[in-house]
Amino acid sequence: MNTITSRADVRAAARPRDFLQRAAVSLFFLIMIVVFEIISRKYLSLENIKSIVTQASMLGIIACGMTVVMMTGGADMSVGSVAGLTAICGLWFVVNDGLPLPVGIALGLAAGAAIGFINGLCVSRLGIAPFVATLGTMFLGQGLQYMVSEGGMALSYGFPKEYLFLGTGNVAGVPMPIVVFALIFAVMLFLTESSPVGRYLKATGCNQFAAELSGVKIRKYTLISYVLSALLAGVLGLILGASQQYISPTLGDSFLMDSLIVALLGKALFDERISMQGTLFGALFLRFFENGLSMVGMPVTVLNILKGALLVGILLINLARKRRAERRAT
Amino acid sequence: MKGASSSRSTALAQLDKYGSIAAFALLIIAFSAISEHFRAGSNYMNIIVQAAPLMIIALGVNFINMAGESDLSLGGVIGVCASLFCGLIGKGASPLAAAAVAVAAGLAFAAVDGLMVAYAGLSSFIVTISIMFLSMGVEMTYSKGASLWIRDNPILVIVNGSILGVPNLVVIALALFAASYILMHKTKLGVHVQAVGQSTDAARYAGIPIKRLKFLMFLLGGLFYALGGMLNSLRSSGSIIYSGQKLLLPALAITFIGKTVLGSKKSNVPGILVGALMMSAINNAFTMLGVSFYFTTIVQGLVLLIAAGFSVGNRKTILQEDLR
Numbered sequence A: 001m002n003t004i005t006s007r008a009d010v011r012a013a014a015r016p017r018d019f020l021q022r023a024a025v026s027l028f029f030l031i032m033i034v035v036f037e038i039i040s041r042k043y044l045s046l047e048n049i050k051s052i053v054t055q056a057s058m059l060g061i062i063a064c065g066m067t068v069v070m071m072t073g074g075a076d077m078s079v080g081s082v083a084g085l086t087a088i089c090g091l092w093f094v095v096n097d098g099l100p101l102p103v104g105i106a107l108g109l110a111a112g113a114a115i116g117f118i119n120g121l122c123v124s125r126l127g128i129a130p131f132v133a134t135l136g137t138m139f140l141g142q143g144l145q146y147m148v149s150e151g152g153m154a155l156s157y158g159f160p161k162e163y164l165f166l167g168t169g170n171v172a173g174v175p176m177p178i179v180v181f182a183l184i185f186a187v188m189l190f191l192t193e194s195s196p197v198g199r200y201l202k203a204t205g206c207n208q209f210a211a212e213l214s215g216v217k218i219r220k221y222t223l224i225s226y227v228l229s230a231l232l233a234g235v236l237g238l239i240l241g242a243s244q245q246y247i248s249p250t251l252g253d254s255f256l257m258d259s260l261i262v263a264l265l266g267k268a269l270f271d272e273r274i275s276m277q278g279t280l281f282g283a284l285f286l287r288f289f290e291n292g293l294s295m296v297g298m299p300v301t302v303l304n305i306l307k308g309a310l311l312v313g314i315l316l317i318n319l320a321r322k323r324r325a326e327r328r329a330t
Numbered sequence B: 001m002k003g004a005s006s007s008r009s010t011a012l013a014q015l016d017k018y019g020s021i022a023a024f025a026l027l028i029i030a031f032s033a034i035s036e037h038f039r040a041g042s043n044y045m046n047i048i049v050q051a052a053p054l055m056i057i058a059l060g061v062n063f064i065n066m067a068g069e070s071d072l073s074l075g076g077v078i079g080v081c082a083s084l085f086c087g088l089i090g091k092g093a094s095p096l097a098a099a100a101v102a103v104a105a106g107l108a109f110a111a112v113d114g115l116m117v118a119y120a121g122l123s124s125f126i127v128t129i130s131i132m133f134l135s136m137g138v139e140m141t142y143s144k145g146a147s148l149w150i151r152d153n154p155i156l157v158i159v160n161g162s163i164l165g166v167p168n169l170v171v172i173a174l175a176l177f178a179a180s181y182i183l184m185h186k187t188k189l190g191v192h193v194q195a196v197g198q199s200t201d202a203a204r205y206a207g208i209p210i211k212r213l214k215f216l217m218f219l220l221g222g223l224f225y226a227l228g229g230m231l232n233s234l235r236s237s238g239s240i241i242y243s244g245q246k247l248l249l250p251a252l253a254i255t256f257i258g259k260t261v262l263g264s265k266k267s268n269v270p271g272i273l274v275g276a277l278m279m280s281a282i283n284n285a286f287t288m289l290g291v292s293f294y295f296t297t298i299v300q301g302l303v304l305l306i307a308a309g310f311s312v313g314n315r316k317t318i319l320q321e322d323l324r
Helices: A007-013 A017-040 A046-071 A079-097 A101-124 A130-148 A161-168 A176-193 A196-206 A208-213 A218-244 A255-269 A276-295 A300-329 B002-034 B041-066 B074-090 B095-119 B124-143 B154-160 B168-186 B188-198 B200-205 B210-235 B243-263 B269-288 B293-310
Strands: none
Touching: A017 A276, A046 A079, A046 A176, A046 A196, A046 A218, A046 A255, A046 A276, A079 A101, A079 A130, A079 A218, A079 A255, A101 A130, A101 A218, A101 B293, A130 B243, A130 B293, A161 A176, A161 A218, A176 A196, A176 A218, A176 A276, A196 A208, A196 A218, A208 A218, A255 A276, A255 A300, A255 B124, A276 A300, A300 B095, A300 B124, B002 B243, B002 B269, B002 B293, B041 B074, B041 B168, B041 B188, B041 B210, B041 B243, B041 B269, B074 B095, B074 B124, B074 B210, B074 B243, B095 B124, B095 B210, B124 B243, B154 B168, B154 B210, B168 B188, B168 B210, B168 B269, B188 B200, B188 B210, B200 B210, B210 B243, B243 B269, B243 B293, B269 B293
C-alpha cells in the first residue's frame, strides 16, 4: 500500500534532505551516463539519445497504466499479454482479411479493454487478489493471442502505411512514439495530480475503508484503473508492433517486468509514493541503463538477471530508508 | 420467508463446501462421455501420473501460502533446477549428485525469497516476481536456450517404472503428500504456521517465531520445486527452456482449487490433491480431444480465475497488493 502510515513519514517527506536525496539520484544518473559515454563513445550521440528516448516513451506508455493501477493499491500482471493481444487482434484481420485499419485498431483496443474489465471486476467486485486475477488474465490473453494468430504465426509484412507511421513516423522531426507518449503523459499527469479522479484513485489506494465512508466509489475507480491500464498497454502494443514491423504472440512479454520496475523505481525516488513523474523518470533511467549496458557489450541474458537484481535492490533501498525514518521518529 | 432464505443459504453453503468436488466429478464424467480416448482404462492412470509432479510443485507453493505469503518465483526456479539436473546428467554426473545440485539451487533461491520476505519484511509478490525473472535469466544463461535431454540413463527407468503396478512417480508424490499433510496438519509446527497465515498479529502475541517459520516454509517450497522440477523433466526425458513458466499457471490454479475444497477458503494440504487431479484431468482431456495447445492455456487461466473467485471469503474488501 502506498500509504503515509505515520506522522513520522509526513515529517520525513517534508524534510530538506529529500531534496538532497533527489540531487544524489540525479548525480548518480549523470555519473552513469558519463561512464557509459567514456567507455562506448557513441552513447551520447544524437542518434542514440533519440533511440533511447523513443524506447523510454514506449515503456512510459505502458508504465503509466501500471502506475494508475498501483495508485489504487493493485498491480497488473496482464499488461504484457494485453499489449500483444491488442496488436494481434488489431492487425491480424487488417493484414489478412483487408479489414479497414480504424476498425481493426478499435477491435484490438476493445479486446484489450475487455481483459482490463475482467481484471477490474475480479478485483473490485469478487474480491480476488490483484496479482492472482491479473495473472489469470495474463495467461488467458496469451492463449487468445495464439488462437487469433492461428497457433502463433507472426505478422511481418503487408501492414498499412498509416499503421507503420504510428511507430516509425515523425512529427516535426519527433518520432511518433515520443509524441504519443507526451500526449498520454500530459493527460495522465493532469488526471492524477490535478483532477478529482486522481484524488479518488489515490484515496482508494491509501485507505479504501476511509475512502468508501467518505463517499468515494472505490469499486468504480478500481475498475476504471484496470481498464485504463489495459487500454494503455494496448496502445503500447500497437505502437511497438508498428515500430518493429513484426507482431507475434510474445510481442509485449518483456514489458511486464519493465513496467513493474519503472513504477517502483519512481516510487523509490519520489517521496515514497506512486506518481506519474516518478514513472517518467523511471522509464528514462531504465532505458538509459539498458542501452548503456548493451553498448558496453553486455549480453541480453545477463541484462535480464541485472534487471531482476535492480528490482530487488530498489526494494532494499526503500526498506533501508523506511527503517531510518522509523528510527528517526523514535 | 425465513425458512426459504435459510434453506437457500444452506444450499449455497453446500455448494461452497462440495462445489469443487462436484465440479471435479462432473468434469471426469463429461470428459469420459465425450472422448473415448479419455475413458480408456489406462488413461485414468496416466492422469494420475501426470498429476504427480504438478502436485509436488503445488504442495511447495501451498507451504508458503499457508504461512500467509505468496510465491511466483517457481516460474523461474523450477526451470533452473530442471535444467541444472538434466545438464549435469548430460555431462556425465551421477543422478544423485545432479539432484543434490538442483536441490541446492532451489534452496538457494528460496533462501533469498525467505530472507527478503520473512526477515526484511518486503512484499512477497514483488520479491518473488523479481526472483522469477532473475532465475529465468540464470536458466537462459546456463542452458543457452537449448533443450537439455537425458538419454539412456538408469534414473529414467527407475522414475518411470512401477512397484506392484503403481507407478513410482505416484508413490513418490503420495509419500510427499502424506509427509506434507502430517507436517502441516498434525504437528505443532504446522499449526503454528497456519496461525501465522491466519493472523500474524495473533501469532506474534502467542509467541510464535513468525520470521523463522515463514523462512522455513520458503525453504520447504524451494525443496519441493526442485523435486517437482526434476521429476517433471524425467517424465519428459529432458528440460526445455522456461519449463517453470508452463507450470506456474497450473500450480497456482491448483492452490486456489485447494482453497475451495470443503469450503474452508484457506490453504490446506488435502485440497492440493483434488486440485492436482483436476488440473491434470483437464490437461489430459484437452490433449485427448485433440484441440490446439492454446485452448489449454485459456482454460487453465479461466480455471484459476474461477477457483480464485470461489476461494474468496470476504467480498466487501478490495484486496490490495503490498508494494513495500
